[in-house]
Amino acid sequence: xxxxxxxxxPAGVRAVERLVNxxxxxxxxxxxxxxxxxxxxxxPPGFARRGAAxxxxxxxxxxxxxxxxxxxxxxxxxxxxxLVWNLRPGPRxxxxxxxxxxxTLAYDxxxxxxxxxxxxxxxxxWTQPGVTSLGAAQIALKTQGLAMGRRVALCxxxxxxxxxxxxxxxxxxxxxxxxxxxxxxxxxxxxxxLARNPLMALRGLGWLARLTVRTGAVPLRxxxxxxxxxxxxxxxxxxxxxxxxxxxxxxxxxxxxADLAGVPFAFDPLQRLWLPERDAAGRTAVPGVFLAGxxxxxxxxxxxxxxxxxxxxxxxGDTGAEAARLDRAIAREARFRTALERAYPYxxxxxxxxxxxxxxxxxxxxxxxxxxxSVAPDINRGKALTRVGMGRCQGRLCGPPAAExxxxxxxxxxxxVGRLRGQMPVKPVPMA
Amino acid sequence: xTVVRLLDQDRPMLHFTLDGGPAxxxxxxxxxxxxxxxxxxxxxxxxxxGPRAGFCWMGACQDCFLLVDGVAAxxxxxxxxxxxxxxxx
Ligand code: FES
Numbered sequence: 138x139x140x141x142x143x144x145x146x147p148a149g150v151r152a153v154e155r156l157v158n159x160x161x162x163x164x165x166x167x168x169x170x171x172x173x174x175x176x177x178x179x180x181p182p183g184f185a186r187r188g189a190a191x192x193x194x195x196x197x198x199x200x201x202x203x204x205x206x207x208x209x210x211x212x213x214x215x216x217x218x219x220l221v222w223n224l225r226p227g228p229r230x231x232x233x234x235x236x237x238x239x240x241t242l243a244y245d246x247x248x249x250x251x252x253x254x255x256x257x258x259x260x261x262x263w264t265q266p267g268v269t270s271l272g273a274a275q276i277a278l279k280t281q282g283l284a285m286g287r288r289v290a291l292c293x294x295x296x297x298x299x300x301x302x303x304x305x306x307x308x309x310x311x312x313x314x315x316x317x318x319x320x321x322x323x324x325x326x327x328x329x330x331l332a333r334n335p336l337m338a339l340r341g342l343g344w345l346a347r348l349t350v351r352t353g354a355v356p357l358r359x360x361x362x363x364x365x366x367x368x369x370x371x372x373x374x375x376x377x378x379x380x381x382x383x384x385x386x387x388x389x390x391x392x393x394x395a396d397l398a399g400v401p402f403a404f405d406p407l408q409r410l411w412l413p414e415r416d417a418a419g420r421t422a423v424p425g426v427f428l429a430g431x432x433x434x435x436x437x438x439x440x441x442x443x444x445x446x447x448x449x450x451x452x453x454g455d456t457g458a459e460a461a462r463l464d465r466a467i468a469r470e471a472r473f474r475t476a477l478e479r480a481y482p483y484x485x486x487x488x489x490x491x492x493x494x495x496x497x498x499x500x501x502x503x504x505x506x507x508x509x510x511s512v513a514p515d516i517n518r519g520k521a522l523t524r525v526g527m528g529r530c531q532g533r534l535c536g537p538p539a540a541e542x543x544x545x546x547x548x549x550x551x552x553x554v555g556r557l558r559g560q561m562p563v564k565p566v567p568m569a
Numbered sequence: 570x571t572v573v574r575l576l577d578q579d580r581p582m583l584h585f586t587l588d589g590g591p592a593x594x595x596x597x598x599x600x601x602x603x604x605x606x607x608x609x610x611x612x613x614x615x616x617x618x619g620p621r622a623g624f625c626w627m628g629a630c631q632d633c634f635l636l637v638d639g640v641a642a643x644x645x646x647x648x649x650x651x652x653x654x655x656x657x658x
Binding site: 168169175180181182183184185186254255264265266267268269270272273276277278281282283284285286287308309310363380381391496499500501502528529530533534564565567 | 570571572573574575576577578579580581595596597598599602605606610611614616617618619620621622623624625626627628629630631632634640641646648
């Protein structure tokens with residue numbers, strides 16, 4: 138049996154750990170030069186910070202994950218710096234691009250742990266230098282020791298917004314402005330659910346108490362040259378002088394390989410996203426293809442570790458006590474996640490109402506007006522007519538907001554406009 | 570934009586070339602970090618909407634493409650090496 142694990146973040150590491158313990162020697166692929174994923178990404182060689190200076194209260198978990206990663210590398214066919222740019226479900230083949238060029242890899246069983254990226258709402262001015270995702274601003278701080286500017290505005294919602302604001306403050310670069318699109322009342326309504334995971338909830342409140350966060354506040358436009366941010370809250374419109382802006386309304390899974398594998402997708406009304414269908418153990422309708430971690434549905438790093446381990450047990454045919462224990466932990470974590478989604482919803486009305494001149498698709502410079510004028514009956518027709526989502530990022534950034542814009546223009550439910558289908562190559566590859 | 574070197578910046582200097590001219594970075598800098606701390610951008614939009622400098626820093630948005638030693642590469646995922654040639658687009 139040839140087993141392949143794609144991704145070496147929290148889900149991938151724990152999947153490989155169980156597989157190796159079960160006597161397998163999987164092929165293990167990550168696009169980055171080293172494992173760890175995004176949450177536990179390590180700075181390149183030469184940086185001095187370690188432990189809590191990088192990972193805060195998660196330093197213990199980071200250490201444990203990195204130790205497992207190092208121990209597992211020699212016991213697998215470890216292939217860092219390798220992109221899976223295509224998946225052929227018929228012959229069960231992956232097309233890879235690495236330092237040594239192109240190659241193919243066969244699989245019988247495949248666990249996809251492809252992670253997530255920021256989910257954004259495009260606003261006028263967002264394509265300018267100085268404007269990044271929240272995730273980018275966190276990666277810059279963690280792995281490069283950088284602040285994006287001297288007057289940084291953080292805009293979005295969810296745990297990452299608060300965590301990054303806190304991390305920057307601790308590093309001596311407190312943000313000039315923090316805008317949380319979610320009104321306090323919404324967050325509080327979800328609070329009982331959050332209390333199911335007291336550690337996370339307490340941490341959230343602890344950070345909040347020491348930060349000035351404007352809630353129910355959204356960015357409207359970034360001025361030319363990224364010198365000012367115009368924003369709105371319940372009291373009206375305001376302008377704040379900035380030199381950098383970071384945007385992020387939660388995360389969305391990287392589902393391109395699951396899509397190529399032929400895994401069916403279903404619309405999740407809570408997240409307002411199309412997600413690959415899988416059961417709690419990571420099984421999909423496609424034999425031999427399993428999903429775990431944020432790449433299946435954003436659940437955070439604790440859920441990712443549980444999901445990776447659980448999927449590996451399925452691959453091993455292990456139905457023992459550990460599987461049952463993991464199932465209970467996953468169910469608990471899933472309830473917490475539902476509460477978190479309710480506490481920090483994607484501001485779909487803001488996306489749907491984006492001004493006509495907003496560059497909705499930054500790859501192809503397509504405006505919201507272009508998509509509205511297309512009156513396409515669904516998002517794939519919209520793509521064909523306007524090129525929205527046809528660029529280099531394949532709609533990773535513009536997909537969800539484009540669906541909101543189109544659904545609002547058509548006056549229909551967002552689920553009715555469908556989803557942008559994935560295509561190979563899932564990322565641009567230099568063709569040798 | 571002015572990206573600020575905040576923490577952990579005591580690293581050896583590296584020399585590389587940017588659009589044919591001499592430029593400096595620190596060991597461990599990505600090409601994106603090097604360019605942004607030099608106060609410059611990555612590329613000019615082919616659609617006339619001005620300069621671009623990446624967005625996601627994680628290899629997803631593909632907005633930081635340039636040429637590294639003659640090959641198309643993402644600035645956010647490439648570490649600067651001594652003597653490297655970086656050409657913006
Ligand atoms: S900044 Fe997005 S791919 Fe490099």
